Amino acid sequence: MKAPSTLSFWSARPYLVSGLALALALFFSVAVGAVWIPPQTMARLLAALAVPLDLSDVPPAYRTIVHNVRLPHAILMALSGAALASSGAAYQGLFRNPLADPYLIGVASGAGLGAVIALALRWPATLSGWLVVPLAAFSGALLTVLIVYRLARVNQSLPTTTLILAGVAVSSFATALTSFIMLRSRDELHRALAWLLGGSTVNGWTPVWAAFPYIVTGFLVLWSLGHVLNVLQFGEEQAHQLGIPVERAKLLLILAASLTTAAAVSFSGLIGFIGLIVPHTMRLLWGPDYRRLLPLSALGGAGALLFADLLARVALAPQVLPVGVVTALAGAPFFLWLLRRAKSEFIW
Amino acid sequence: MKIGARLSLQSIQVAYNGKAILKDVSLEVRPGEILALVGPNGAGKTTLIRTASGVLEPAQGTVQVNEQDIRQLTPPERARWMAVVPQARQLPATFTVVQTVMLGRTPYLGWLGFPKKEDEEIVQQVLRRTQLEALANRRIGELSGGEQQRVLLARALAQNTPILLLDEPTAHLDLHHQALILKLVQQTVQECGLAVLLAIHDLNLVSLYADRVALLVNGRLQREGLPAQVLTKSEIEHAYGVEVELLEHPRLSAPFIIPHSNGSSERIAYVG
Numbered sequence: 001m002k003a004p005s006t007l008s009f010w011s012a013r014p015y016l017v018s019g020l021a022l023a024l025a026l027f028f029s030v031a032v033g034a035v036w037i038p039p040q041t042m043a044r045l046l047a048a049l050a051v052p053l054d055l056s057d058v059p060p061a062y063r064t065i066v067h068n069v070r071l072p073h074a075i076l077m078a079l080s081g082a083a084l085a086s087s088g089a090a091y092q093g094l095f096r097n098p099l100a101d102p103y104l105i106g107v108a109s110g111a112g113l114g115a116v117i118a119l120a121l122r123w124p125a126t127l128s129g130w131l132v133v134p135l136a137a138f139s140g141a142l143l144t145v146l147i148v149y150r151l152a153r154v155n156q157s158l159p160t161t162t163l164i165l166a167g168v169a170v171s172s173f174a175t176a177l178t179s180f181i182m183l184r185s186r187d188e189l190h191r192a193l194a195w196l197l198g199g200s201t202v203n204g205w206t207p208v209w210a211a212f213p214y215i216v217t218g219f220l221v222l223w224s225l226g227h228v229l230n231v232l233q234f235g236e237e238q239a240h241q242l243g244i245p246v247e248r249a250k251l252l253l254i255l256a257a258s259l260t261t262a263a264a265v266s267f268s269g270l271i272g273f274i275g276l277i278v279p280h281t282m283r284l285l286w287g288p289d290y291r292r293l294l295p296l297s298a299l300g301g302a303g304a305l306l307f308a309d310l311l312a313r314v315a316l317a318p319q320v321l322p323v324g325v326v327t328a329l330a331g332a333p334f335f336l337w338l339l340r341r342a343k344s345e346f347i348w
Numbered sequence: 349m350k351i352g353a354r355l356s357l358q359s360i361q362v363a364y365n366g367k368a369i370l371k372d373v374s375l376e377v378r379p380g381e382i383l384a385l386v387g388p389n390g391a392g393k394t395t396l397i398r399t400a401s402g403v404l405e406p407a408q409g410t411v412q413v414n415e416q417d418i419r420q421l422t423p424p425e426r427a428r429w430m431a432v433v434p435q436a437r438q439l440p441a442t443f444t445v446v447q448t449v450m451l452g453r454t455p456y457l458g459w460l461g462f463p464k465k466e467d468e469e470i471v472q473q474v475l476r477r478t479q480l481e482a483l484a485n486r487r488i489g490e491l492s493g494g495e496q497q498r499v500l501l502a503r504a505l506a507q508n509t510p511i512l513l514l515d516e517p518t519a520h521l522d523l524h525h526q527a528l529i530l531k532l533v534q535q536t537v538q539e540c541g542l543a544v545l546l547a548i549h550d551l552n553l554v555s556l557y558a559d560r561v562a563l564l565v566n567g568r569l570q571r572e573g574l575p576a577q578v579l580t581k582s583e584i585e586h587a588y589g590v591e592v593e594l595l596e597h598p599r600l601s602a603p604f605i606i607p608h609s610n611g612s613s614e615r616i617a618y619v620g
Contacts, residue, residue, distance in 0.1 A: 241402075
């Protein structure tokens with residue numbers, strides 16, 4: 001018999017599969033769009049990012065489309081998907097509730113409200129201006145998660161019913177405030193409306209650079225707490241007895257997950273269900289170990305959101321759907337299926 | 349492993365919602381002994397275990413490990429001195445046995461939580477010792493109650509602590525699993541000189557496995573001593589409000605307790 005091992009963590013297969021899926025999604029995301037670009041040209045334009053190539057025979061419009069429009073958009077989508085899925089996994093582990101999702105528990109709406117307030121005060125024009133938006137969103141996200149947590153907590157546990165109810169209520173409130181602010185101010189905030197439905201209206205590399213530091217920082221903190229999340233699955237009391245400084249760990253988890261969510265929401269709007277579907281799929285495929293569930297969710301989330309975004313762009317082309325509409329159409333039935341399953345089986 | 353640690357609770361008082369749960373309880377568990385904590389439901393056994401483990405802060409009194417107040421220890425330090433075996437309830441079903449037992453190494457792991465070779469070896473040893481090797485890669489949700497309880501014991505043993513606290517580890521287990529768990533604890537005490545505090549309901553198991561007994565009634569320490577001194581007819585009848593008969597174990601010099609089926613002022617079917 002093979003000796004039982006705890007080192008399955010190092011098995012490379014899950015990463016290869018998820019990485020490959022992400023690479024494919026990235027490629028198609030850049031390749032497909034309103035303007036048809038021949039595959040050869042596309043390949044050369046992409047290769048030119050890594051190695052110096054002579055592109056003088058490529059029409060400049062193609063270069064602009066690929067390098068300055070589609071590529072930054074795809075990378076922003078990938079970053080947001082990674083952020084939403086990894087923070088979803090972290091919220092699920094922290095709350096020990098399989099239905100926690102940044103969107104369902106209201107964190108995303110809170111982040112949206114924070115972002116819209118920042119935008120209403122002053123629409124940013126520079127990169128440093130854009131870097132402020134995620135911080136405002138972060139404050140909104142933190143505020144909502146704390147309110148929802150307080151409202152939903154029953155004794156020592158966080159039942160699904162109260163969590164979802166509190167999430168829905170707080171989220172509706174935040175969304176109502178958001179709409180109110182947007183209706184009050186005319187011009188630029190109309191852009192924010194489209195944004196809230198999921199879909200960046202700011203083009204180019206600025207949103208990528210503005211989101212990148214927050215998402216990477218938040219993710220790395222979450223990943224470093226993978227083992228802590230594993231221990232927390234046995235309850236706070238046992239975690240304490242196993243030597244985890246529970247309160248500090250919970251605080252760090254909430255901060256990191258909310259920062260990650262907020263950065264994604266700031267630039268891609270309210271996109272639901274990615275944080276629910278992806279971690280669950282990964283858990284079913286590769287098991288519950290958070291040390292690898294977090295990076296795998298990030299890879300999977302990036303791929304999934306790119307795919308949803310692609311669908312949103314081609315389904316009714318040339319019209320572009322908000323990506324949040326696509327994720328909700330796929331995610332809501334999944335959520336209901338999960339809700340039914342959670343009653344009977346252990347998926348968790 | 350650190351050996352020879354002494355756990356002492358001094359004048360512990362715990363209140364919950366204004367109601368006193370533990371009233372001035374002092375206890376000492378010495379290396380190499382099993383101290384059984386017995387008493388009726390609601391006497392405060394679980395509260396005492398939780399307080400001793402540091403999860404619950406006493407309103408008054410201190411918990412000490414070798415004369416050091418556990419409040420001065422960091423959580424990992426404390427978890428290297430004592431491990432707790434809780435009741436197996438609501439465990440995360442998809443964790444495998446070996447993953448769960450590895451969590452016992454938490455206080456020794458670096459901040460990213462990756463096990464070293466030494467941790468792997470200790471876990472393998474513990475799995476062998478607790479006869480869980482064959483189940484190592486099974487999910488704990490698929491195991492029986494007795495097996496799950498053994499996994500939690502294995503996790504605590506992997507913590508490699510000189511002090512072990514157990515909260516009714518034999519509740520809801522069949523005879524075979526009860527004996528298996530308690531024999532494992534007893535062996536470990538004899539081999540490694542652990543100090544064990546064991547909250548338990550079954551008085552007959554107490555007289556078989558415990559070195560000393562502390563009887564807790566209404567949050568007070570009623571009596572403490574050798575099983576034969578504490579488990580007397582009058583003490584038990586007084587504590588539990590039920591009439592009992594004491595017999596001598598046919599092979600061991602241990603008292604055996606049988607409740608009367610009638611004759612008690614309050615009819616209680618069975619205290620066990």
